[in-house]
Amino acid sequence: MGRIPRDYLINRLVTLVLTILIAATIIWIIPRLSPVDPAEIALGRMAAGAGSVANSEEILAQLRANMGIDQPLIVQYLKYISGALVFDFGLSTAAFPTPVSTLIMNALPWTLGLMILSLIITFVIGNLLGALMVWDRSPKLVKVAIPAAMVFTSIPPILSGLLLMWIFAAKLQWFPLTGAYSIFVEPGWTWTFVQSVLYHGFLPALSIVVVTFGFWALGMRGLMITVQGEDYVKLAEAKGLKPRYILYRYMIRNAILPQITAFALKIGLLIAGQVLVERIFAYNGMGKLLYDAILNQDFPVIQGVSYVIILITALSVFLVDLLYPFIDPRIRHEAN
Amino acid sequence: MTDKPVLTLRDLSIEFPTPTGVVQAVKNLDLTIQKGRRVGFIGESGSGKTTTALAVMQMLAEPGRIAGGTIDLAGIDVLSLTEEEMRQTRLSRIAYIPQGAMNSLNPVMRIEPQMWDGIIAHEGNMDRAELKRRSDEALISVGLPVHTADLYPHELSGGMKQRVCIAMGIILNPDLIIADEPTSALDVVTQRQVMQTLKDIQKKIGSGLILIGHDMGLMAQSVDELAVLKDGELVEHGTVQQILEAPKHPYTKDLISSVPLVGGDSFLNPDRAAAAPARDSKEPLLRFENVRKNYGAVTALHPMSFTLQGDTPQIISIVGQSGSGKSTMGSIMLGFNPPSEGRVLFEGQDIQAMSQGQSLEFRKNVQAVFQDPYACFNPFYRVNHALKFPFKKFGLAESEAHTQRAMEDACAAVGLDPDLVLQRYPHQLSGGQRQRLIVARALMLSPKLLIADEPVSMVDASLRASILANIYDLKDKYGISILYITHDLATAYHVSDYVMVLFKGHVVEAGPPKEVIGAPQHPYTQLLIDSIPWPDLHRSWGDGRQDWDPAKKEAEAAKAGAVYRGDVQGFDLAKAATLG
Secondary structure (H helix, E strand, O other), X not given: OOOOOHHHHHHHHHHHHHHHHHHHHHHHHHHHHOOOOHHHHHHHXXXXXXXXXXXXXXXXXXXXXXXXXXXXXXXXXHHHHHHHHOOOOOEOOOOOOOEHHHHHHHHHHHHHHHHHHHXXXXXXXXXXXXXXXXXXXXXXXXHHHHHHHHHHHOOOHHHHHHHHHHHHHHXXXXXXXXXXXXXXXXXXXXXXXXXXXXXXXXXXXXXXXXXXXXXXHHHHHHHHHHHHOOHHHHXXXXXXXXXXXXXXXXXXXXXXXXXXXXXXXXXXXXXXXXXXXXXXXXXXXXXXXXXXXXXOOOHHHHHHHHHHHHHHHHHHHHHHHHHHHHHOXXXXXXXX | OOOOEEEEEEEEEEEEEEOOEXXXXXXXXXXXXXXXXXXXXXXXXOOOHHXXXXXXXXXXXOOOEEEXXXXXXXXEEHHHXXXXXXXXXXXXXXEEEOOOHHHOOOOOOOHHHHHHHXXXXXXXXXXXXXXXXXXXXXXXXXXXXXXXXXXXXXXXXXXXXXXXXXXXXXXXXXXXXXXEOXXXXXXXXXXXXXXXXXXXXXXXXXXXXXXXXXXXXXXHHXXXXXXXXXXXXXXXXXXXXXXXXXXXXXXXXXXXXXXXXXXXXOOOOOOOOOOOOOOOOOOOOEEEEEEEEEEOOEEEEEEEXXXXXXXXXXXXXXXXXXXXXXXXXXXXXXXOOOOOEEEEEEOOEEOOOOOHHHHHXXXXXXXXXXXXXXXXXXXXXXXXXXXXXXXXXXXXXXXXXXXXXXXXXHHHHOOOOHHHHOOOOHHHOOHHHHHHHHHHHHHHOOOOEEEEEOOOOOOXXXXXXXXXXXXXXXXXXXXXXXXXXXXXXXXXXXXXXXXXXXXXXXEEEEEOXXXXXXXXXXXXXXXXXXXXXXXXXOOOOOOOOOOXXXXXXXXXXXXXXXXXXXXXXXXXXXXXXXXX
16 A cells, blocks of 8 residues: 555556657657758858858858758767757757757746746636536536636637736736846845746736636536536435535545646646747747747757657656556556 | 334425426325334336435435425424535434445545544544544444455445445434445345345344335345335335235236246246247357466456357356356457457357458357446437447348338337337437347347346346347247346246356356256355345245355355256256366
8 A cells, every 4th residue: 555566667667768759759850851951041040140151052061060960860860869868959050059958958947937836826726616616505606617717718828918918017017028037136046036036927827827727627627527426426415424525525536636637748738838928928938949949940949848848748747647546546456 | 113203204296397397206205114114115217216215315316306295304304404404414314325336435535534524524523543433333233344444445345335335324323224226236145145234233223224126025035114116106005015915006016026036937938839940050159168267366267168059049047146257258258358278169260360251250140238238329329320330330231221121120029119219319218228229239130149248137127027038039039049147046047048157267056947046956056046035025035044154155165066957958068077
């Protein structure tokens, strides 16, 4: 009891490694299907800056050699995979010669902070609301939340972000318009800095919460309806348990299980989904990094960011799998 | 004993408003239950027996409502209670033991907290030691070991879960226990043990008991009084003796006579004049060659060999408790589950090594009827699709009109009106209708072998006989050989030509039903027969026979060698020397 069975652990570890490997391969292949030559883009950028470039053929060859794209594909692939293991994705072609890993390390904390904060808030609010939609003792007001949740879910985050910016930043001026922290504050582990970060993060987080809580609420509602019909809920009522206790220990406790898996899967999606929100709030996260990299055909950065997204998703799914035997005793049984 | 009534229902009416009108689920019911008495509510599904019980608990499913009458629970006017008062009344005064014990426990909580929360909800928080003392006492009183408290529901067997539910129900010494088909999911031996536990505990705490069910035999062995319900009306009420010996209402008479009895009159009308159409086949229809099945370290089926010839159709019954390996046998025959050792041959061909074409042919020739008629239909398609699809898939359809005719004939053969059922969706049909349709679907493909795994255990008792008659007709009229897997010995007695009794994966007794079931010789077969509740008061099942000890009998059975009785033409069972 209380231990994760060994076979189960090995099974999940193998799945984890395979997922990462396959996904890393796919994100390596996709940009190479594009007819664009990043060396030419770099050259074009140079040409645009200097007016004209002499010896363009040699420069192109030099650029290709620097980027490593003059080598056979298999060599490129093996280099990429072995590099990915130690988070070495080479140098950015757009911000040459900054290492991709440096760019990612600068952006990642912002995204993780914003994302995890908003995801947790959304998860709690969404699921609680979804559960209350089904519970027959909820205040009538909660029933109104169903259409509201659907409306908000169908608004693209960029629109809700702009709307929130307009109301709270431009009109009411309660929150700053852009940035991740005030330019007058020195970054560091000081209270003023943390305050500034929270202050700046509020609106982007809110716009994510507003558009995503409906997903959780509607999903939870469906699960709760199923659980509500279960015999154990009926028996709990026949035992004369207090309604609130039944709601938490018998209904939500069982209905939440699939949502926890969804939570892990959602982490990866959210980084991608956050691209536009980060854009409009000029928030220096992974989303913005990815967006800029796509615009600039910056293959190494695209690969690096995608890889990190996959890694985070796969790891969170793995963690949930490890957690699952503790939250659902039946899994432990099956694994044995 | 009859000092004051524990439950009085006066003129109780319950209705369910539906879009098509109000359905009267219970009509003007009058009933009194005295303290310490056990009253059986018997009737078909839809007769209002569960609805009445739920009304007493004030737990009617939406949109049901009590339209009139009063419910008096030991002096409390139930209908005047507030929601909070009603909550406090549940479990402390009136306990409910649910039908589906399989799913009645919270899967993510251990047993102990699920027992404690009931106590705490009524008596407030208390010392852990006191809670532990009380839950342990309740577990012991239902014959469960104390360590059960630390287990999760999925770690318990069906019988154990049902006992846990009983333990929970009696933990606050209620005035009235309502047991809603508490044993319908259990096999006969476990059923008898659980019912015995329930009766003992009810006597000990002196409460009233309502036992809801549809099995007349179980009622006869378990209750003092019977209330017969039909379409929401109480058609007859009296002591169990009065009702069994001199039923007044025709419906009660039907209920009593529809129970298939070992040695009783057959419910079948075999048309002996018309000999079953013989099939000519060189290879035996089905052959087990030393088939063995292991699940991990557990051997579900010990090496078994038999040959079923196809020329004379026979019904071979395989009987045993849950866990005896009988369903494993069924799934091995169907090729769903490969044997761990040995081979299964269908017409000389190993079913695990068939080409795609052979496999298709095999699927057409071997049809199955399963236990749960609710799970066997895709809910998104109308019934005619479910019937048509395999027919066309196997290339039997010549034209639309031909398919239609085949469907209509098949429906008619199982006693269904094609105009009534074919255009419907599965959820619009009753369990009995669905099960007949499964038989009809099998029939349309004119298979050579039908594997029927507990085909009637989930349908109302009154319908069982007629569905079995449909299945019997498949052999009699269409020459289909049938393997009938069941725990119901009485039906096996009537329909089969040959019976194999399975115990822990071994055949312990085999032969013609009149010998094996009519006069069992092996201790295990005797145990099974003894566990059948008889709708006969002179054949006591519980109190009268204190020598009844399944554990002892099972130990005896494990030592005894297999008993082979007479043979039947067309079926050869290899006789194992000893149990290994």
